[in-house]
Amino acid sequence: MDDAKRERHRKRLLALKAEMLGEGDLTIEPGREDPTSVGADEDSQPLSEMSQTIASSRNRNRSAVLGRVMEALARIDDDPASFGLCTECGEPIPDKRIELMPYVELCVECQQSHDAPRTPGGRRHLRDFH
Numbered sequence: 370m371d372d373a374k375r376e377r378h379r380k381r382l383l384a385l386k387a388e389m390l391g392e393g394d395l396t397i398e399p400g401r402e403d404p405t406s407v408g409a410d411e412d413s414q415p416l417s418e419m420s421q422t423i424a425s426s427r428n429r430n431r432s433a434v435l436g437r438v439m440e441a442l443a444r445i446d447d448d449p450a451s452f453g454l455c456t457e458c459g460e461p462i463p464d465k466r467i468e469l470m471p472y473v474e475l476c477v478e479c480q481q482s483h484d485a486p487r488t489p490g491g492r493r494h495l496r497d498f499h
């Protein structure tokens with residue numbers, strides 16, 4: 370990957386990071402009542418409880434992405450040559466994939482083996498594709 374391209378991805382990562390940090394915490398909404406009074410009668414608040422669960426899982430997803438953004442930025446600073454390479458097998462990640470997710474750290478094959486670890490007979494190894 371050339372420097373100009375890497376710099377462009379770095380800027381996108383910085384923008385993503387700023388955007389996510391700027392959004393703040395989803396569970397804190399201006400104009401809401403004191404959260405301690407909302408949880409006072411839990412049995413009568415199933416919807417509120419559910420929406421809190423959803424909000425907190427959204428927060429988890431977002432902080433996971435934020436963590437990956439931070440890691441990708443650290444990687445660009447520490448070891449620029451490794452940016453755009455799969456952290457697992459070391460193969461270059463296709464440009465299109467990086468365009469979609471500049472924080473991506475795995476190639477499609479490695480990502481799939483993470484997403485579907487229940488392959489019968491154990492994990493498929495990348496070397497099988499060579």
Ligand SMILES: [Zn+2]
Pocket residue numbers: 455456457458459460475476477478479480495
């Ligand atoms: Zn890989």
